[in-house]
Amino acid sequence: MSQEFVLETRGLTKEFRGFTAVDSVDLQVTEGHIHALIGPNGAGKTTVFNLLTKYLPVTRGDILYRGKSIVSMKSNEIARLGLVRSFQISAVFPHMTVLENVRVALQRPMGNSFHFWKHEKVLNQLNDRAMELLESVGLGEYADNVTVELPYGRKRALELATTLAMEPTVMLLDEPTQGMGHEDVDRVVELIRKAAKGRTVLMVEHNLSVVSKLCDKITVLARGAVLAEGDYATVSANPKVREAYMGSEHAEVQGAH
Numbered sequence: 001m002s003q004e005f006v007l008e009t010r011g012l013t014k015e016f017r018g019f020t021a022v023d024s025v026d027l028q029v030t031e032g033h034i035h036a037l038i039g040p041n042g043a044g045k046t047t048v049f050n051l052l053t054k055y056l057p058v059t060r061g062d063i064l065y066r067g068k069s070i071v072s073m074k075s076n077e078i079a080r081l082g083l084v085r086s087f088q089i090s091a092v093f094p095h096m097t098v099l100e101n102v103r104v105a106l107q108r109p110m111g112n113s114f115h116f117w118k119h120e121k122v123l124n125q126l127n128d129r130a131m132e133l134l135e136s137v138g139l140g141e142y143a144d145n146v147t148v149e150l151p152y153g154r155k156r157a158l159e160l161a162t163t164l165a166m167e168p169t170v171m172l173l174d175e176p177t178q179g180m181g182h183e184d185v186d187r188v189v190e191l192i193r194k195a196a197k198g199r200t201v202l203m204v205e206h207n208l209s210v211v212s213k214l215c216d217k218i219t220v221l222a223r224g225a226v227l228a229e230g231d232y233a234t235v236s237a238n239p240k241v242r243e244a245y246m247g248s249e250h251a252e253v254q255g256a257h
């Protein structure tokens with residue numbers, strides 16, 4: 001039965017010195033879906049991501065990838081399986097060019113990322129693939145720019161390109177539109193839609209308009225536990241969700257942050 005889910009958690013729990021940040025979460029991510037994890041501040045979304053990628057050890061419960069437990073695997077082993085978290089901006093080398101950053105990401109699966117400066121010729125062979133990835137996120141013309149000089153929205157697009165370089169089967173996106181203006185948000189929504197073709201995406205996202213446009217399924221977390229689940233219409237009509245977001249049963253979920 002679990003085979004239809006590419007990623008699943010069972011009773012996933014994280015306690016920080018007696019405080020339960022993630023409380024018996026059963027998450028079921030269907031292959032090919034764009035699945036959102038939403039919830040008010042402090043609901044446990046980031047902690048769930050950290051558990052899935054083993055940035056944090058699990059207190060209790062299981063994590064399954066294609067039906068097999070990965071709960072005792074290390075972060076790099078999980079990434080090699082194809083469960084890849086988008087690199088945070090801080091993980092991108094700011095003084096390298098945009099193209100160089102993607103080339104470094106392409107080197108990661110080969111396990112020699114720290115020798116990139118020694119192999120200029122080898123790296124040049126990766127240029128074509130790196131350019132392809134940059135074109136796919138609309139950064140082709142920025143290839144030779146120094147990364148630090150990119151506008152914020154473009155940096156997030158670069159983050160997506162470096163994530164795609166890892167050839168993820170399941171891509172974990174942590175607030176991909178955070179801090180963006182409307183124009184960038186619309187562009188990133190299109191990029192995610194494109195990048196999601198042929199893969200599964202699990203994303204933490206505060207912008208509910210983004211969630212409504214992109215996601216097949218939404219899991220709402222509140223105080224570490226699953227509060228509601230379903231498509232956008234179902235979840236946004238749920239009084240418990242409205243209450244958790246706005247502190248009032250009558251408040252609109254749409255537009256909440």
Ligand SMILES: Nc1ncnc2c1ncn2[C@@H]1O[C@H](COP(=O)(O)OP(=O)(O)OP(=O)(O)O)[C@@H](O)[C@H]1O
Pocket residue numbers: 016019021039040041042043044045046047048
């Ligand atoms: N390392 C830690 N030690 C102690 N408590 C933690 C730790 N990490 C998270 N928490 C607590 O766990 C709870 C869930 O935090 P988490 O960051 O996962 O929420 P979130 O839903 O991602 O919130 P936000 O939307 O604000 O990013 C919070 O109460 C937080 O203070």
